[in-house]
Amino acid sequence: MSRAGLDKEPHDVAKMFDGVAEKYDLTNDVLSLGQDRRWRKRVVELVAPQPGETILDLAAGTGTSSQPFADAGATVVPCDFSIGMLEVGKRERPQLAFTAGDGMRLPFGDETFDAVTISFGLRNIVDPIAGLRELFRVTKPGGRIVVCEFSTPTWGPFDAVYTNYLMRALPTIARKVSSNPESYVYLAESIREWPDQKGLALRMVEAGWGKVEWHNLSGGIVALHHSFRP
Numbered sequence: 001m002s003r004a005g006l007d008k009e010p011h012d013v014a015k016m017f018d019g020v021a022e023k024y025d026l027t028n029d030v031l032s033l034g035q036d037r038r039w040r041k042r043v044v045e046l047v048a049p050q051p052g053e054t055i056l057d058l059a060a061g062t063g064t065s066s067q068p069f070a071d072a073g074a075t076v077v078p079c080d081f082s083i084g085m086l087e088v089g090k091r092e093r094p095q096l097a098f099t100a101g102d103g104m105r106l107p108f109g110d111e112t113f114d115a116v117t118i119s120f121g122l123r124n125i126v127d128p129i130a131g132l133r134e135l136f137r138v139t140k141p142g143g144r145i146v147v148c149e150f151s152t153p154t155w156g157p158f159d160a161v162y163t164n165y166l167m168r169a170l171p172t173i174a175r176k177v178s179s180n181p182e183s184y185v186y187l188a189e190s191i192r193e194w195p196d197q198k199g200l201a202l203r204m205v206e207a208g209w210g211k212v213e214w215h216n217l218s219g220g221i222v223a224l225h226h227s228f229r230p
């Protein structure tokens with residue numbers, strides 16, 4: 001077993017991330033040509049963590065997306081269902097409260113968090129609307145959500161070049177830098193299958209969230225959707 005299928009069977013997804021955990025952060029930096037650092041900075045700006053707040057970072061993986069919230073003085077709970085990713089995270093960032101949990105059935109009570117966020121994780125959840133409902137359930141009324149996910153480039157010609165990168169170049173580069181190159185074929189396919197900016201906004205509203213706005217990053221390669229729990 002080296003990659004999950006587009007049916008996103010949870011056991012296969014967790015196992016696939018177990019397999020890439022050791023080189024996950026390095027591979028991300030290489031494949032995104034270093035853009036991921038900029039994207040992550042924008043996520044933190046939008047969440048705007050305040051000292052004393054409690055923030056859930058779902059699908060946190062090794063905690064790369066969680067650390068900045070702790071640095072800002074908030075209490076962050078990085079949650080993930082890949083034990084391999086959690087183990088690397090705990091080793092690299094022992095001060096963070098890594099928690100094992102499935103985004104479809106979160107191990108937290110209702111209205112626990114001031115803000116919830118998920119970076120490059122929602123696309124992997126077998127039922128994203130159910131995942132968005134779970135995030136809603138654990139958020140306090142008035143609390144906010146920021147979803148960082150790959151999206152659709154807004155300029156047609158660029159979209160064509162990007163699709164070519166995704167489907168051809170990315171798997172080739174991944175063969176050189178990743179411990180599990182097949183998983184990057186899944187990455188490319190799952191990005192192409194994922195709804196565009198408006199499609200994700202509609203799903204968030206369907207899950208109960210208030211008015212959704214989004215920002216495109218890197219020409220729409222990534223979009224940040226944000227909203228609040230009414």
Ligand SMILES: C[S@@+](CC[C@H](N)C(=O)[O-])C[C@H]1O[C@@H](n2cnc3c(N)ncnc32)[C@H](O)[C@@H]1O
Pocket residue numbers: 010013014017058059060061062063064065079080081082085101102103104118119120121124125126
């Ligand atoms: C691409 S990584 C993102 C990690 C981190 N958020 C980041 O920005 O680097 C996606 C993560 O989602 C996790 N994941 C996928 N489906 C999940 C689910 N249903 N519940 C919890 N975690 C899940 C995977 O285990 C993996 O660690």
